Amino acid sequence: MTTNTADDALVSSTGAEERPRWTGAQLIVVLVIGTAALMVSLTQALLVPVLSELAVDLGAGGDGVAWVLTSTLLVGAVAVPAFGRLGDLFGTRRMLLVTVGALIAGSLICALAHNLTTMIIGRSVVGLAVAAVPLSISLIGVTLPRAHAPAGIALISAMLGVGGALGLPLAGLVAQYADYHWLFWICVAGGVLTVPGIVLLVKEPKRVAKGRMDLIGTVLLGAAMLALLLPLAQGASWGWTDPLTIGLLAAAVVLLVVFVLVELRRASPLVDVRTTARPSLLLTNIASLCVGFALFATLIGTASYVQAPAATGYGFGRSILVGGLCMLPGGIAMLLLSPFSARLRPRTALIIGSLIIAAGFVARIVLVDSLWQVVVGATISGAGTGIAYAAMPGLIIHAAPRAELAAANGLNALFRSVGSSLASAIGGGILAAMTITLAGHALPSLTGYRTLFAICAGAAVLAALLAVFIPAHAQDAEAALPDE
Numbered sequence: 001m002t003t004n005t006a007d008d009a010l011v012s013s014t015g016a017e018e019r020p021r022w023t024g025a026q027l028i029v030v031l032v033i034g035t036a037a038l039m040v041s042l043t044q045a046l047l048v049p050v051l052s053e054l055a056v057d058l059g060a061g062g063d064g065v066a067w068v069l070t071s072t073l074l075v076g077a078v079a080v081p082a083f084g085r086l087g088d089l090f091g092t093r094r095m096l097l098v099t100v101g102a103l104i105a106g107s108l109i110c111a112l113a114h115n116l117t118t119m120i121i122g123r124s125v126v127g128l129a130v131a132a133v134p135l136s137i138s139l140i141g142v143t144l145p146r147a148h149a150p151a152g153i154a155l156i157s158a159m160l161g162v163g164g165a166l167g168l169p170l171a172g173l174v175a176q177y178a179d180y181h182w183l184f185w186i187c188v189a190g191g192v193l194t195v196p197g198i199v200l201l202v203k204e205p206k207r208v209a210k211g212r213m214d215l216i217g218t219v220l221l222g223a224a225m226l227a228l229l230l231p232l233a234q235g236a237s238w239g240w241t242d243p244l245t246i247g248l249l250a251a252a253v254v255l256l257v258v259f260v261l262v263e264l265r266r267a268s269p270l271v272d273v274r275t276t277a278r279p280s281l282l283l284t285n286i287a288s289l290c291v292g293f294a295l296f297a298t299l300i301g302t303a304s305y306v307q308a309p310a311a312t313g314y315g316f317g318r319s320i321l322v323g324g325l326c327m328l329p330g331g332i333a334m335l336l337l338s339p340f341s342a343r344l345r346p347r348t349a350l351i352i353g354s355l356i357i358a359a360g361f362v363a364r365i366v367l368v369d370s371l372w373q374v375v376v377g378a379t380i381s382g383a384g385t386g387i388a389y390a391a392m393p394g395l396i397i398h399a400a401p402r403a404e405l406a407a408a409n410g411l412n413a414l415f416r417s418v419g420s421s422l423a424s425a426i427g428g429g430i431l432a433a434m435t436i437t438l439a440g441h442a443l444p445s446l447t448g449y450r451t452l453f454a455i456c457a458g459a460a461v462l463a464a465l466l467a468v469f470i471p472a473h474a475q476d477a478e479a480a481l482p483d484e
Contacts, residue, residue: 025201026144030152032197036100037136037156039190040129041163042170043103044072046187049171049303049320050180057180060116070233071120075127077229077417078222083131084410085270087138089213093204096135097195103129104191111184122184130417133160134409137393142205151342153397154390158338160416164295165331165382168303169324176321210268217263217270224255228418232425236432271411272401280399281408283466284392285415287350290463291388292419294357294381294456297427301364301452302326302378304444306371311438314446316371326375330382337383338390346394347470349387354464356384361457365450381456388463395470427452 047054047068055065079099087095102125109122133156140152174182231238231245238245263269276282303323308315316322341349360381367373392412400408434448 022148026148026152028197029143029202030140030155032194032201033096033136033140034156034159035190036096036194036198037133037159038163038166039187039194040099040103040132041159042167042190043107043126043129043163043187045164045167045299046171046183047180048299049168049324050175050183053175053180054119058114058116058119064116066234066237067120068116068123070230071124072127072130073229073233073417073421074226075124076130077225077414078218079128079131080134080410080414080417081221081270081407082218082410083128084134084138084407085213085218087135087410088407091204092135092139092142093198093202096132096139097198099129099132099135100191100194100198102126103132104188104195107184107187107191111181111188126187130413131410133157134413138409139202139205141393141397143203150394151339153393154338154342155335157390157393158334158341158386160295160389160413162331162334162386164299165327165334168299168327169321172303172319172321172324176319212268214263214266214268214270217259217266220255220259220262221270224252224259225414225418227252227255229421232421235425236428240429271407275399275401276408276411278399279469280395280471283470284350284395284399285412287354287388287463287466288392288412288415289419289422290459290466291354291357291385291392292416293423293426293459294361294419294463295385295389295416296420296423297452297456298330298360298378298381298385299327300424300427300431301449301456302374305449306374308443309438312436312443312446314368314449316374318371326371326378327382329375329379330385333379333383334386334389337386341387341390342394344391346391346398347467349391350395350467350470351464353384353386353388353391354460354467356387357381357460358384358457358464360384361453361460364453365457368446384460423456426455430455 051065051068054060054068058065083095083099106122106125106127106129109125110119113119113122136156136159137153140156141149143149144152170186171180171183174180227248231248235242235245260273263271263273276285303320303326305314306316306318306323306326307320309317341353344352357380360377360379360383363377363380364374367377393409396408396412430452431444431448434445434451435442436445437443
């Protein structure tokens with residue numbers, strides 16, 4: 001592909017093309033937007049290790065504390081597609097600032113909360129901030145020049161995994177040495193620090209989308225996601241055969257069908273169903289669901305695994321902090337390998353990353369004798385996740401029209417979130433069903449963990465197979481990137 005822009009390529013004395021060097025301003029833009037994405041992704045993992053402490057402090061039962069996580073998930077499921085479309089219509093940078101503002105406000109409410117109701121309200125507000133990551137990806141894609149956009153996009157996308165991997169050891173550290181409220185103050189401080197950078201250093205891209213916000217489509221998709229994700233999050237406590245669980249899942253199917261039929265008739269739809277049905281977008285989104293499944297299973301299958309008593313035959317009886325630190329090498333691998341992913345064609349990177357994830361889970365099944373083996377398996381899976389996550393926006397950017405870019409990235413993020421919810425539901429169900437009894441307490445068995453890891457390896461292989469069938473032209477993500 002050739003262009004006439006001076007920024008596209010520099011020619012050396014040997015005649016070979018060289019990419020232009022990064023400027024300080026470009027690096028600062030990536031740093032500012034990347035920090036915003038990191039702070040938002042951190043919020044999705046910070047509370048997992050401290051839920052028991054939170055329950056005691058707030059005087060809440062297990063079901064009540066579960067709503068602290070569920071509220072963020074449900075609000076985020078509605079916010080991601082809605083803010084994506086709002087970004088296309090009214091400005092991606094503007095909507096990013098709104099979502100970072102929600103992160104600050106919600107985290108502040110949680111930092112000051114001393115009862116369950118206030119905590120759930122704060123976490124619900126934080127749910128609006130979940131849309132910041134896909135908005136950040138879209139903003140980088142249209143702000144940086146073509147030569148650097150893939151690397152910037154890859155880095156921002158990898159933050160989805162990096163935040164989760166860093167959040168666990170950070171939460172473990174705070175839980176061991178300080179009050180858990182400090183976790184929220186960290187999010188407040190991080191959000192406050194990013195706002196001036198976005199306002200002063202990041203320009204609002206030229207808007208090309210036309211139309212108006214599809215409120216009917218937003219309500220229908222939001223209702224469908226609530227009907228789908230709520231039973232997935234609460235099914236273990238409600239019972240998977242409970243009429244409420246089954247009824248909500250059935251309602252989700254009906255609402256999704258109605259949503260598609262309505263969107264096909266809308267002049268300015270929330271989601272362009274015809275575009276989304278293109279193989280390049282549809283297959284990428286389904287692969288994203290599979291990778292999101294594998295990533296979340298890594299989170300729930302590592303820290304608790306390490307903390308389990310040695311008498312289980314697999315656990316090491318370590319602290320929350322050690323359990324979280326076992327995830328840290330994987331987070332570092334995600335961060336370091338995201339630029340590598342940008343050097344590959346997106347489809348190729350997605351295939352390689354997914355297969356590496358599968359290899360990591362196979363290692364988790366086989367290597368169970370020592371703590372370092374668990375760390376190696378988790379790190380391999382983390383490295384693959386970083387490569388795969390970084391590849392997906394490249395495929396989205398090429399396949400989606402420029403006027404629908406933020407909405408398309410939001411929909412892709414929603415698929416990842418659904419994958420994580422499925423992992424939580426399926427993984428939680430497997431670990432609850434396959435148990436051993438120690439001192440009168442039921443704990444997950446090694447067979448249960450191995451079954452979960454096998455399913456994750458299968459999901460990763462499925463993602464790689466789906467990527468093989470993504471049309472070859474969708475690999476050239478630079479075609480949709482700005483020239484300057």
